[in-house]
Amino acid sequence: MGGRVSALQLESTHLQQSTNAAAHKTSSFMSKNLIVRRGQPFTIDLTFNRPVQASDNLKLSITTGSINIDLPIQIPSPSDAVPWSASCTLKSNTLTVSINTPVNAVIGCYAMTLSFASGWTGASSSLGNVYVLFNPWAKGDAVYMENEAEKNEYVMNENGVIFFGSSPTPKARPWDFAQFEEDILNIILKILDCSTDYKRDPKKDVSQRLDPVHVGRVLSAMINVQNDNGVLVGNWSGDYAGGERPTKWNGSSDILRRWMKNGPVQFGQCWVFAGVLCTALRCLGIPARVITNFASAHDTDENLIVDRYFDEEGKESSETSDSIWNFHVWVEAWFARNDIGSAYDGWQVLDSTPQEASEGLYRLGPCSVKAIKEGDLDLNYDAPFVFAEVNGDVTDWLMNADNSTKKISSNTRTVGKLTSTKAINSDARVDVTKDYKYDEGSAKEREIFNKARGKLAGTGFGARRSTVAFSAENTAPAPKPDFKGSFKYNSDIEVGRDVTFSLNLKNTIASDMSLQVNFTASAIVYTGTVVKDILSNSQSVKLGPNEENSIPYTIPFAEYDKAITADNMIKVVAVCIDEKGGKLLVDNVITLKNPPIMMKILDQAQLNKKLSVEITLTNPTPDEARDCVLTVEGSGLVKEQITIQVPQMKKNQKYVKKVEILPYRSGPRYLVVDFSSDKITDVKGSLPINVTSK
Incomplete structure (x- = not known):
């Protein structure tokens, strides 16, 4: 047996x-x-x-x-x-x-x-x-993406650049997404479990995590601190006491680890929210990329028209909360839209920057890019706001001393320029404006705009909509004066130098003309909000028949040094009035360049072997730079951010520093450095380093 x-x-x-x-x-x-x-x-x-x-x-x-x-x-x-x-x-x-x-x-x-x-x-x-x-390699998964190069870029790549500045002078800053770094996945899952959706109904929330629509919407709410114990506190004041300047951040991992340890992190602005959101999506397997929209409208009343009010001195009024940001950054995520129909599959806008509430929470999206291009604003989620960001019309008003207003210009082409993302396998800029709208000036673009406006006019849609926007007075073209004007300036002006530019005026009729020109220059943050006035003046200008004349202006470094923010932006506005009452507003934003940081490796980069990096920077200002700090970081290269106190730097002094790092992951990596002082802040430099395994 x-x-x-x-x-x-x-x-x-x-x-x-x-x-x-x-x-x-x-x-x-x-x-x-x-x-x-x-x-x-x-x-x-x-x-x-x-x-x-x-x-x-x-x-x-x-x-x-x-x-x-x-x-x-x-x-x-x-x-x-x-x-x-x-x-x-x-x-x-x-x-x-x-x-x-x-x-x-x-x-x-x-x-x-x-x-x-x-x-x-x-x-x-x-x-x-x-x-x-999520599995973008598996057919049938809502996030399936066919192109291998796109998956490598939008899921697997940890290094990127985020574009900023203004449409005439777009610039790029490095960003370390670091989605595969230690503990980041656990932190992202913890963020989901801290969400309002989870707290309201944990069983329902978890059961919906099969759908990237739900996961993306929850993350767009959780990356900002509004409504919940989210990741980042937004700050656009120019005063960042008590936290880090938004321009200081170089990547997502430090922010996410600080949140995990101590709760909400101070401070963020749009590209920081977007960088962290992109990290979270890529970490979970949802293809994602960062998008920058230049001349981006913030339409608070959902009427697709941005109303701006200026007084006769050229100062913008707080009459409206509509605005045009020099740039705004959000994220596109790639997935199917079973909730609104397969025609709207593909790239979806998600935005964590807390601008307007969506169904009671500060979040945006997912909103189909295809729906925006076709003006289908009655589909989930938040399509009217996104449409206005990329294709709103702009109306400028002049406020007279008696508080009466007069329309001085209407423009259908001001908003939504150079909508951009990083190229695949390159840091080059790719223009994706045509994904969002038909060519400006084309009949198709106006057809879609009118279709979108009609969708908003439907009963019960667009709760914040202002009916004034559709009145004959508001939509009628503004009278054109008998002269033209524009600012001209060098796009390569560096911080520390005097800012020189000119206002070009042209008489368009065959008789003499006298103009009153009221000029203001102000330091702004990138949203267009004035932080501090720098200078203002008024002068009379005479133009002969069909004459063109140029008025030169100079803003010395000493005058803007204490006013300018880390955004390095100066807004110039001129209100020009002729003797017949013809009025023209001319405005522009001058973005100053930071000096370059030079970096080079002195050895071959090998895994777990010390590597020397030489960093060279210069003080470009006419004054001594104090409180100088250099920070060095990069996933796979530096486990904990390196902070170096730099001695005081005299005018035009060059500083060279050798830094030792120990690469702990092989493959293509980026070393990112940041230099700040009392004269210039958050000067960036990045260096690609390919780490071999032996």
Whole structure:
């Protein structure tokens, strides 16, 4: 007679992290956890004290939140794999279990437990956790993206640039997304669990995490601090006491770790919100890219028209809260829109900058880019606001001394210029304006604008809409004066130099003309908000028949030094009035350049081997620079930000510093440095470094 079969005992578990990570393209994560992408199987090895038998009744339970999946492990396994199924092969005492996840599995951290019964006894053992992410490589996943180069850029790339400045002079700043750095995935999942949606109904919220529409909308609310214990506190005042200047940040990891440790982080502005949101999306497997829209409208009353009011001295009034930002930055995420129809699949706008509430929370999107281009503003989510950002019309009004107003210009082409993102495999700028609107000046563009305005006029839509916007007075063209004007300036003016420019005026009629020119220059933040006036003056100008004349202006460094913010922006406005009462407003924003930072590596970059980097910078101002600080960081190169106190620097003095770093991850990396002093702040430099494994 055969002996009694001994009770089954689990002796060891091997989650095959390396093998699974290679198959699931998660090897870049700096984690010892098992991280997989949904819609494809992963395998684990279970070693027992004896060969497993069918009578042992093995069952694998996989649990996240209130969701529990029980998978019987059958021996022999059925040939047909179904969503959330487990199959196995047995070799001696080791059972290799292949677990199949569906393409619409809820993403998140799952606990795995094995239970079995042998005879009259039963037992269960924890097998550890598995992190399940979205899978842009799996057909059928809502985030599936066909092009391999696009997936490598929008999911796998940790380094990028974010464009800023103004449309005449777009600039780029480096950004380290760092989505695969240690602990970042856990922090992103913690952010989801801190959301208002989760607190209201945890079961419902977790069950909806299968849909990138829901996950993207939750993250867009959570990256700002409004309504919840979100990540970043916004500040556009120019005064950043008590926190970091928004221009100081070079990447997302430091911000996310500070939030995890101490709660909301001070301070952020649009590109910081966008950089962190892009990190969160890429980390979870949702393809994402950062978008910069120059001359971006903030239309508070949802009428697609930006009304700006100026007094006769050229100072902008607070009569309206509409505005035009020099640039605004948001994120596009790639996924299907099962909620509004497949015609709107593809890139979706998500924005964490807290501007206007959406369904009670400060968030924006996801909003289909295709819906914006076609003027379909009655679709989820927040389409009227995005449409106005890229294609609103602008009306400028002059406020007279008696508080009466007179329309001085209407412009259909001012808003939405050089809408830009980073190129694939390059830091070059790619213009995606045509994704958002038809060519300015074309009949199709006006057709779509009128269609969009008609959608807003529908009953009950656009709660913040102002009916004044559709009146004949507001939409009628403004009278044109008999002269033209424009500012001319050098786009390469550096901080520390005097700012020189001119106002060019042209008489368009064949008779003499006298003009009164009222000029103001102000330091602004990039949203256009005036922080401090720099200078103002008035003068009379005479123009002969059809004559063109140029008025020169100079703003010495000493006059703007204490006024200018870290945005390096000076707004110049001229209100020109002729003797007949013809009025023209001319405005522009001059963005000053920071001096370059030169960087070079002195050795070959190898994994876990010290590397010397030489950093060279110059004080470009006519004054001594004090309180000089240099910071160095970069995922894969510097685990903790390096801070270096730099001695006081005299006028035009050059400073050279050698810094030692220890690369801890191989592959293409970016070293990012930031230099600040009492004279110039947040001068950036970046250096691509390819780290070899040996």
